[in-house]
Amino acid sequence: MRPGGAPLRTLAVLVVLVFLGVPALAAAPSGCVPQCEVPSAESGYVPPATVVPSGSNVTWSSLDRAHTATEPGVPASQACVNVLYGPAPGHARFAIHNGSLWAQQPLQLEKRCSTASLQRDGSWLLEYHCLYHSQMVGFLLVRPEASP
Numbered sequence: 217m218r219p220g221g222a223p224l225r226t227l228a229v230l231v232v233l234v235f236l237g238v239p240a241l242a243a244a245p246s247g248c249v250p251q252c253e254v255p256s257a258e259s260g261y262v263p264p265a266t267v268v269p270s271g272s273n274v275t276w277s278s279l280d281r282a283h284t285a286t287e288p289g290v291p292a293s294q295a296c297v298n299v300l301y302g303p304a305p306g307h308a309r310f311a312i313h314n315g316s317l318w319a320q321q322p323l324q325l326e327k328r329c330s331t332a333s334l335q336r337d338g339s340w341l342l343e344y345h346c347l348y349h350s351q352m353v354g355f356l357l358v359r360p361e362a363s364p
């Protein structure tokens with residue numbers, strides 16, 4: 217990772233979240249913004265930032281080849297989310313409880329997202345990336361309210 221990369225990306229995601237998140241959240245407080253499915257390609261996750269209420273399932277789908285959505289900074293085997301997807305979409309459920317953000321993939325135990333950061337409003341921000349394509353970086357903001 218180049219020096220200064222993380223702060224720049226954090227700034228970029230905040231701009232994205234303010235741009236698409238706030239007005240849309242006012243209109244639909246309990247849904248995903250803009251949606252709970254993240255299509256992606258080697259060029260990146262689309263959109264790079266998604267806002268979901270706690271308890272939501274997020275789906276990643278591929279427009280080209282195999283990708284992952286993986287918590288960075290920890291071994292992949294310990295990552296709270298390490299979704300491999302390609303021809304078939306991949307899924308994980310995100311929930312806030314016990315003072316942390318947790319993720320659960322189908323047929324796996326729920327794992328704590330140790331790299332997620334708590335925001336002032338009680339939301340948790342999780343950065344994720346693709347293990348195969350270093351330019352693919354995404355963000356998930358999980359809001360504390362329960363899913364409908």
Ligand SMILES: [Cu+2]
Binds near residue numbers: 258
């Ligand atoms: Cu990839």
